[in-house]
Amino acid sequence: MNHPTPAVTPYELLGGETAIRALVKRFYALMDTLPEAYGVRKLHPRDLSGSEEKLFMFLSGWLGGPQLFVEKFGHPRLRQRHLPFSIGIAERDQWMLCMRQALAGQNMDDGLRQDLDRKLADLADFMRNKAENGAENGPPGRG
Ligand code: HEM
Numbered sequence: 612m613n614h615p616t617p618a619v620t621p622y623e624l625l626g627g628e629t630a631i632r633a634l635v636k637r638f639y640a641l642m643d644t645l646p647e648a649y650g651v652r653k654l655h656p657r658d659l660s661g662s663e664e665k666l667f668m669f670l671s672g673w674l675g676g677p678q679l680f681v682e683k684f685g686h687p688r689l690r691q692r693h694l695p696f697s698i699g700i701a702e703r704d705q706w707m708l709c710m711r712q713a714l715a716g717q718n719m720d721d722g723l724r725q726d727l728d729r730k731l732a733d734l735a736d737f738m739r740n741k742a743e744n745g746a747e748n749g750p751p752g753r754g
Contacts, residue, residue, distance in 0.1 A: 621674040635670065642709045654667070666682065699741035703736055
């Protein structure tokens with residue numbers, strides 16, 4: 612008998628669309644209110660509903676669910692889409708502060724939480740495009 616175990620995606624483990632919408636809503640509510648996140652907040656439009664919808668669509672596909680962002684906007688080219696904004700260590704850390712707190716409010720097992728935390732932190736680090744003194748990596752092509 613051959614019963615391959617279907618791969619359970621992080622999308623499903625988290626609780627699908629409802630849970631991911633709740634995560635993203637919480638993430639931007641935190642960004643909008645935490646004084647420590649003001650630096651990253653002020654890069655965003657005054658109305659965060661568009662940002663919320665785009666991050667939801669991106670995370671849906673990134674977590675193994677429907678590829679909503681790709682279907683609507685094409686390849687994410689996430690780093691390139693962030694080039695208009697000056698993102699350094701402070702902005703990266705503020706983004707992750709909000710994301711960590713949002714993840715903390717979601718029900719999931721610790722292994723998944725750690726895995727998501729690490730992968731999102733890597734992705735946030737990859738968005739950095741501002742040269743900084745003593746930075747571990749500057750923009751691509753600058754060593
Ligand atoms: C590292 C710090 C980051 C900063 C400062 C930042 C900032 C921004 C800003 C200012 C926008 C434009 C807002 C808008 O379109 O309404 C944006 C768009 C977006 N961000 Fe980020 N972001 C960061 C990291 C990330 C990460 C790690 C992800 C993915 C997990 C992400 C996903 C997106 C998506 C999907 C969009 C929409 C792109 C588009 O306009 O097509 N961002 N981000």
